[in-house]
Amino acid sequence: MILELDCGNSFIKWRVIRSPAGAIVSGGVVDSDQALIAAVQALQIEPPARCRLVSVRTEDETTLLADALVFAFGLVVTRASAAQALGGVTNGYVEFERLGLDRWLALLGGYHLAKRACVVIDLGTAVTSDFVSATGEHLGGFICPGMPLMRNQLRTHTRRIRYDDASAERALSSLEPGCSTVEAVERGCMLMLHGFVLTQIEQARAYWGEDFTLFITGGDASMAHQVAPWARVVPDLVFVGLAIACPLD
Ligand SMILES: Nc1ncnc2c1ncn2[C@@H]1O[C@H](COP(=O)(O)OP(=O)(O)OP(=O)(O)O)[C@@H](O)[C@H]1O
Ligand SMILES: CC(C)(CO)[C@@H](O)C(=O)NCCC(=O)O
Numbered sequence: 001m002i003l004e005l006d007c008g009n010s011f012i013k014w015r016v017i018r019s020p021a022g023a024i025v026s027g028g029v030v031d032s033d034q035a036l037i038a039a040v041q042a043l044q045i046e047p048p049a050r051c052r053l054v055s056v057r058t059e060d061e062t063t064l065l066a067d068a069l070v071f072a073f074g075l076v077v078t079r080a081s082a083a084q085a086l087g088g089v090t091n092g093y094v095e096f097e098r099l100g101l102d103r104w105l106a107l108l109g110g111y112h113l114a115k116r117a118c119v120v121i122d123l124g125t126a127v128t129s130d131f132v133s134a135t136g137e138h139l140g141g142f143i144c145p146g147m148p149l150m151r152n153q154l155r156t157h158t159r160r161i162r163y164d165d166a167s168a169e170r171a172l173s174s175l176e177p178g179c180s181t182v183e184a185v186e187r188g189c190m191l192m193l194h195g196f197v198l199t200q201i202e203q204a205r206a207y208w209g210e211d212f213t214l215f216i217t218g219g220d221a222s223m224a225h226q227v228a229p230w231a232r233v234v235p236d237l238v239f240v241g242l243a244i245a246c247p248l249d
C-alpha cells in the first residue's frame, strides 16, 4: 500500500493506492495532520509501507507531517522536489525552484495526459493557471485568490458584509445581479473567477487556436467548469504528476 498526499495551504488531499500504478483503495480531504493519520488508521487495510507527497507548506510543517507519518506507520516518505525539466516538460520560471510544486506536478500530469499544448487551472485556496506548449515548454502562469480568500477578504475588511455559509451556498443558485449582500458578494466573486478562466482560454486560443487541452482541478473545479464545460476535469491531476516526480519502482 502507498499513501499519496497533496498538502495544500488549507487542506491535505490523500489517497491510498495498492502499488505505484495500482488501483485506488481509498482517499479523502482532511484539514490537519492528526485527521490524516486518523483517517488512514481507520481504514481496514494493511498500513501503507510507503508514502509519496507534495507540499506547498513550509519546510518545518512538511517535516513535522513526514515525521508523524513515520512514527504512526513506520513507512518511508518520498517528497516531490523542484526540477528544471521532467517528463518532457521544462520549467518556465526564471528560478525554477520557486514554482509551486503543486503547479509543477499538475502541469506535468496535464502534459502527460494531453500530449499536446495545455492549460492547467487549479482552483484551491489560490487559483493558479499554467501554460505548456505542445513541445513541453512551460510558458509560465498566473496566481490569484481563490473563492475562500476573496470572500474572506471582503468579510474581514468591511464592516457590513456578514453572512453564513448556508446562505452563501443558496446565493449561488443563480448569477443574476444580487439583491442581498450575500448574493452580491458570492455572485460577484464567482464572476471574477469566471472572468479569470475566460481570459486564460482567450490567451490559449491566441497561442494555439483550438489546438490545446484545458484541464481543471482543485476543490473548486466546478466553478470553472461552468464556463468551460468542454474542459477536462481531473480532480487527481496533482497525483498524476506525483507519480511522474516520485516513481516508486
Ligand atoms: N471535501 C472537501 N473538503 C474541503 N474542501 C472541499 C472539499 N470538497 C471541495 N472543497 C472545496 O475545495 C476548496 C479547497 O481547495 P483545495 O482542496 O483544492 O485546495 P487547498 O488545500 O485549500 O489549497 P491549495 O491546494 O490551493 O493550497 C474549498 O474552497 C472548498 O470549497
Ligand atoms: C500558488 C500556490 C499557493 C497554489 O497552491 C502554490 O503553488 C505556491 O505556494 N506557489 C509558490 C509561488 C509560485 O508558484 O510562484
Ligand SMILES: [K+]
Pocket: 008, 102, 122, 124, 218
Ligand atoms: K492545489
